[in-house]
Amino acid sequence: MSKLPLIWEWDVGESFCVLTSLQNVEDEYELAKGVPRAKGFPANACFHMDPKFKKFVALADNISNLGRIIVVSKPLKELIESWKPREVEYLQVSIINHKKKVASDEYFIVNPLRVVDCIDKDKSDITWNKIDSEKISACEQLVLKPRAINSEFPLFRLRHFEHAVMVDRKLAQAILDEGFTGARFEEVDEFVR
Template sequence: MPVVWEWDVGERFCVLDGVQNVDDEYQLSKGISRADGFPADASFAMSAKHRKYVALADNISNLNRALVVSRKLKEAIEARRPRDVEFLRVSIFDHKQKLASNDYFIINPFNVIDCIDKDKSKYRWNNIDPEKMSSCTRLVLKPEAIHPELLLFRPRHLEYYVLIHPDLAAALEDEGFTGLRFTPIDEFES
């Protein structure tokens, strides 16, 4: 069963504001391909609310809930050849607007799978967007809807979350990447 890709900010890693210089940035959390015409000056700035934290993790929390990852983590995933996933280069600026790194990427899985068992899950629909769940306290997936070799995807109705194959999650944890946390489906709450 897949697990939910999340962030482990810890006590030292930076947190990012929203992506800058990207039109329709909301698409980055909807499972929409953005590779064509993605701007070369796409960037994130470290959050002023977290001024003490400046260290760059391999997986960085941000307001867009995008998967912002280091080149090393990107290459580890890319080497496994996930389907329907794109890697979009972004820069990161520190609290003083100085370039901290231009070697980070948004991992954008654009495969949206209708895999939530709505009869067994416990959730509330969003009042504004009737196709989105605003909260989910019990997530149950339909295993038959998920191809067993699918490495990264987004669940329909909760597209701003990315689900990852448990073998890939375990391999990434074993490789010691920082800022990663994977939550089992039965422990997930949004």
């Protein structure tokens, strides 16, 4: 069994809502890069339920969204916090339902700030972005360098592929064992994007 961390993913199930992009936040793209945003984060930050999925209204503990930002319920945030991960921000957001009412104001963006240069570029099957040569735009096979990964960081991002958040296996298992909904974790060698 691999000891590598897992990739944080979403399980939308059969009734969980899907969210549009984050609203009322300038430079939202920074949340997929590990840029600190806690200072001055707007109190009116919110996500709307995606109108393309009007029948899907249930709130999962980990909610899928267009920006691939980790958005979690307060109980899931508290479990993550109990692991005392270093260099992680929790940014409160509201979820707005299809009727434009607040479905919940107790959700949080989990923003891992640590970016680790651990992709084995020679062994991975990756396509580099034609506009930004420092970014990976597609990945058919992801291979990591285990020695570059520090176990002191149970949540971190991959350099060149920052929107992918890595999670320690034990933390991922704790999330699943507690029955949190909407969370799925993928093995590195099965990851394709």
